[in-house]
Amino acid sequence: MTKVRETVLEIDLKALSHNFNFIKSKLSAHTKTLGVIKAFAYGSDAIEVAKALVLENVDYFAVAYTQEGVALRDAGICTPILVLHPQMADLETIIDRGLEPSLYNFRIFRAFLNVVKAKDQKNYPIHIKFNTGLNRLGFNSLETGDFCNEFKNQSVLDLRSVFSHLAASEDRNENEFTKGQIVKFVEITKHLNNELGISPMRHILNSSGIFNYPEAQFDMVRTGIALYGFGNDPLYTQKLKPVFKLKTVISQIHEIKPGESVGYNRKFKAMKPMRTATLPIGHADGIHRAFGDRKGFVWIDGQKAEIVGNVCMDMIMVDVSTIKCEEGDEVVIFENQHQVNLLAEQIDSISYEILTAISQRIKRILK
Numbered sequence: 001m002t003k004v005r006e007t008v009l010e011i012d013l014k015a016l017s018h019n020f021n022f023i024k025s026k027l028s029a030h031t032k033t034l035g036v037i038k039a040f041a042y043g044s045d046a047i048e049v050a051k052a053l054v055l056e057n058v059d060y061f062a063v064a065y066t067q068e069g070v071a072l073r074d075a076g077i078c079t080p081i082l083v084l085h086p087q088m089a090d091l092e093t094i095i096d097r098g099l100e101p102s103l104y105n106f107r108i109f110r111a112f113l114n115v116v117k118a119k120d121q122k123n124y125p126i127h128i129k130f131n132t133g134l135n136r137l138g139f140n141s142l143e144t145g146d147f148c149n150e151f152k153n154q155s156v157l158d159l160r161s162v163f164s165h166l167a168a169s170e171d172r173n174e175n176e177f178t179k180g181q182i183v184k185f186v187e188i189t190k191h192l193n194n195e196l197g198i199s200p201m202r203h204i205l206n207s208s209g210i211f212n213y214p215e216a217q218f219d220m221v222r223t224g225i226a227l228y229g230f231g232n233d234p235l236y237t238q239k240l241k242p243v244f245k246l247k248t249v250i251s252q253i254h255e256i257k258p259g260e261s262v263g264y265n266r267k268f269k270a271m272k273p274m275r276t277a278t279l280p281i282g283h284a285d286g287i288h289r290a291f292g293d294r295k296g297f298v299w300i301d302g303q304k305a306e307i308v309g310n311v312c313m314d315m316i317m318v319d320v321s322t323i324k325c326e327e328g329d330e331v332v333i334f335e336n337q338h339q340v341n342l343l344a345e346q347i348d349s350i351s352y353e354i355l356t357a358i359s360q361r362i363k364r365i366l367k
């Protein structure tokens with residue numbers, strides 16, 4: 001069996017490029033693409049992912065928080081970066097580092113305008129977010145007129161885009177609701193364009209939106225999870241390539257006698273003779289404690305090995321009673337989308353959470 005020496009997350013940049021181009025193939029030629037690389041590019045490596053997407057001529061990036069954008073600028077990424085959820089404390093940094101804020105209410109809009117004026121900026125790019133039903137962030141449609149009046153009262157901001165976010169783009173049962181969001185968005189942008197006499201870019205689709213509502217692609221789409229291989233639907237996922245392989249190694253094998261226990265709190269007690277393998281990956285690495293007690297599993301030589309007992313901070317023990325393996329052998333946590341989805345289902349989670357949980361202490365290797 002393959003021998004390995006430590007836990008690593010392999011990132012397949014060719015698969016990433018394949019996925020980017022598959023997504024592009026779903027879009028008209030003039031639709032711009034924004035790569036969502038928040039949360040370390042969904043738990044991987046935002047800088048390496050950004051560099052790979054720059055080579056594919058991505059038009060925009062988005063991060064959630066300002067510091068994520070700063071890290072990209074520090075790494076030499078010059079592509080426009082939308083900060084989806086800027087905090088009051090970061091407005092100066094946004095300008096200093098040439099980042100572009102999403103402004104979602106009057107409070108942050110006015111605060112940002114003041115900072116732009118104080119810093120003597122001209123034509124500073126901003127993006128305005130409208131709430132069309134997610135009820136998370138965004139101006140209300142009824143505020144469109146007031147927003148336009150305030151916007152007309154200044155001359156230092158450049159409205160680059162107007163956008164919204166879908167609440168259930170992956171859920172066919174919410175088709176009517178989603179279409180309602182899109183209609184509302186069209187009304188808002190028409191109102192705004194008429195009032196202001198400009199036509200900033202419009203965007204509302206995330207990954208599932210691109211697959212399920214391509215008619216609503218407007219001027220740009222924001223793709224996150226699909227870049228990393230997940231379509232939120234087997235139909236689309238099968239067209240996407242797996243980008244991540246999380247693998248570890250057997251540190252030690254134990255022969256367990258009946259009546260003996262394994263791990264903290266003696267959570268697991270053996271009823272019959274068995275073998276366990278101890279692996280150097282634990283809840284501090286992203287293996288949620290909820291995976292303990294046989295909820296979670298890993299793959300050794302293609303066979304499933306369940307986690308026995310409690311997940312420790314830095315280790316798990318798995319049942320290898322029926323698997324031929326030895327110390328130093330490779331252990332796969334996941335290397336395809338199906339394995340990630342299986343793990344997510346086990347703890348009532350989603351692929352997004354399994355991926356973003358992968359801790360920064362795990363070494364990243366580019367493939």
Ligand SMILES: *Cc1c(COP(=O)(O)O)cnc(C)c1O
Nearest residue numbers: 036165206207222223224225226
């Ligand atoms: C995270 C996020 C996205 C990306 O969503 P995916 O489902 O991963 O494609 C797009 N837009 C906004 C506003 C987001 O917060």
